[in-house]
Amino acid sequence: MRAAGFLLLATLAAATDATGQLRVVTSTTDLADLARQVGGDRIRLRHISEGYQDPHFVEAKPSFVLEMAKADVWAFIGLDLEIGWMSLLLNGARNPKIRPGGSGYLDVSKFIPVIDVPSGAIDRSQGDVHPLGNPHYWLDPANGRRIAAAFAAKFTELDPGGAADYARNLAAFEAALARAAEEWAPALASLSGKPIVAWHTSWRYFAGYTRVNIVGFMEPKPGVPPSPSHLAGLVATMKRTGAKVIVMEPYYDRKTADLIASKAGASVLVLPPSVGGEKGLDDYISVLRRNITSLARAVE
Amino acid sequence: MDPYFRGDVFIGVSDLEGVAIEQAYLTATSLPWGIEARLGRFLAPIGKQNTTHRHDLHTVEYPWVLQRFLGPEGLRGTGLYLSKVLAPFGFYQELQLTATDRLGEDDESLVTSEPINTRLGALGYSARLRNYLDLTKHANIEISGSIATGKRAQPASGLGGEATAVGVRQTLAGIDVTYRWRPLQQGLYRSLIVQAEWLRQINGRFRAPNGVEYEGPTRDFSGGYLFARYQTSRRTYWGARIDRVADPAAGGDPLTAVSGYYQFYPSEFSKLVAGYERVSGAGSAAYGRVIFQATFALGPHRPHPF
Numbered sequence A: 001m002r003a004a005g006f007l008l009l010a011t012l013a014a015a016t017d018a019t020g021q022l023r024v025v026t027s028t029t030d031l032a033d034l035a036r037q038v039g040g041d042r043i044r045l046r047h048i049s050e051g052y053q054d055p056h057f058v059e060a061k062p063s064f065v066l067e068m069a070k071a072d073v074w075a076f077i078g079l080d081l082e083i084g085w086m087s088l089l090l091n092g093a094r095n096p097k098i099r100p101g102g103s104g105y106l107d108v109s110k111f112i113p114v115i116d117v118p119s120g121a122i123d124r125s126q127g128d129v130h131p132l133g134n135p136h137y138w139l140d141p142a143n144g145r146r147i148a149a150a151f152a153a154k155f156t157e158l159d160p161g162g163a164a165d166y167a168r169n170l171a172a173f174e175a176a177l178a179r180a181a182e183e184w185a186p187a188l189a190s191l192s193g194k195p196i197v198a199w200h201t202s203w204r205y206f207a208g209y210t211r212v213n214i215v216g217f218m219e220p221k222p223g224v225p226p227s228p229s230h231l232a233g234l235v236a237t238m239k240r241t242g243a244k245v246i247v248m249e250p251y252y253d254r255k256t257a258d259l260i261a262s263k264a265g266a267s268v269l270v271l272p273p274s275v276g277g278e279k280g281l282d283d284y285i286s287v288l289r290r291n292i293t294s295l296a297r298a299v300e
Numbered sequence B: 001m002d003p004y005f006r007g008d009v010f011i012g013v014s015d016l017e018g019v020a021i022e023q024a025y026l027t028a029t030s031l032p033w034g035i036e037a038r039l040g041r042f043l044a045p046i047g048k049q050n051t052t053h054r055h056d057l058h059t060v061e062y063p064w065v066l067q068r069f070l071g072p073e074g075l076r077g078t079g080l081y082l083s084k085v086l087a088p089f090g091f092y093q094e095l096q097l098t099a100t101d102r103l104g105e106d107d108e109s110l111v112t113s114e115p116i117n118t119r120l121g122a123l124g125y126s127a128r129l130r131n132y133l134d135l136t137k138h139a140n141i142e143i144s145g146s147i148a149t150g151k152r153a154q155p156a157s158g159l160g161g162e163a164t165a166v167g168v169r170q171t172l173a174g175i176d177v178t179y180r181w182r183p184l185q186q187g188l189y190r191s192l193i194v195q196a197e198w199l200r201q202i203n204g205r206f207r208a209p210n211g212v213e214y215e216g217p218t219r220d221f222s223g224g225y226l227f228a229r230y231q232t233s234r235r236t237y238w239g240a241r242i243d244r245v246a247d248p249a250a251g252g253d254p255l256t257a258v259s260g261y262y263q264f265y266p267s268e269f270s271k272l273v274a275g276y277e278r279v280s281g282a283g284s285a286a287y288g289r290v291i292f293q294a295t296f297a298l299g300p301h302r303p304h305p306f
């Protein structure tokens, strides 16, 4: 009887922490912010990679294991973005709730219409990363809405008492996003059809939304660093198409981009790909606004 | 498998063993209190590099102290492995315990009159406590201690019959420190690892009965290494290692080695290493050697061990 009582107590303690909050760990800052928009103070949040760090190359530090061991929800981008480290942390965490098949295992890509999915057999001729399609889907606000909805559904499932809160928060987020979209509509209009170059295919979803025309990439293939022969071809493409801007994330080597920009008569624009990718950019809508308005100014 | 067990098999190809099963174990992943248990054949968690697969090493060969004290293929055992992650002080700690059929593998030419591991106390046992601490978002340190003990066959003559060896206790104790620096924003292009390990081999003193001559070690040996690797570009790294070990195979004569490495990663799936090593001491003439190694990973992208 005492053993049963102890077991029950342990189970109860595991369900929620002392404050009754759901413990949510996300792989990226964007997922963390969208979870925060929906979960509010009913959840406790941690994230693994920082917004100014290449999300493809994150180290499986043991300190992350401690966070994941206590998590009720593990939300990640999927499509092998986290292939380099996620299984090590999941194995280390020894937390059945967040393992594949567990109630808290949330592969967010399952809710997204994925682009750039390789056709035919997957092999390494297609690059070092993105074997299952392009994982940088958060920079399209339509996908931001899908991610937020996925969190609302998952939190409601695990914490039915918060269903009304989650629904209200989701509606508020969608309204804020709609208001922001109205505000940046003029900038969006000026981006349509403008030729630009990007370092990585991380701006493909963003281009789908803004209708900016990415005419080439600094990388010959996703995850493969620029080679001299590829860059020579890129300069020719930029001159031919009139692309005047090279967009890159803060974690790439600016010198190489500057060199190509000077050869093509263009300029380099460092844009934050994620929440926290730049100081002060602490929420998802601010990141979109910053990227849309900065790029619109740059291509004018 | 299923949600409760995971199976891992590592097959290696080497000059010494040909194609061999390096490790094969079943891991129970859903035990209470966050305990992880493995049953099977595994690399003993002694020090930092014994559990690192050769293709994941930052150098071409294992450090000399591991080769000399743990064997050229590393210290492995068949048995039970238990691990528990702790955080009583807020940082990551992990206790790893093993019980195996014996301590390492003895030379096949050594024959004891009866198996050395018939008693429970003569099996191989090990314990390792890992302590990992984030110093900043960009730097961290791991300081760990390990100990292993068991009986090993040691040569002796005059034993009678077929016997050429007796079982004598050997204990290994060590400490290892790894410092890592990788600035998150520039992490694609810059990083640093500094690693040091020290290991002591403590040999039981065998009291030979009349007529028996004990030819095993009659003293203890120590050794260690210091290794550093610095990343200079997206695909290139430079490393160096200093080894020093009292070589048991040379009666404790110190072996000193200094080596340098250049690593180039043509892609996420391949690695080329060029190195130079100068080895001296341990009762033989000093020599230098140039080392090349090419590694190609097959199959899907694997996680990068930390």
Ligand SMILES: [Zn+2]
Pocket (backbone or CB within 6 Å): A056, A129, A130, A135, A136, A200, A201, A202, A222
């Ligand atoms: Zn990518």
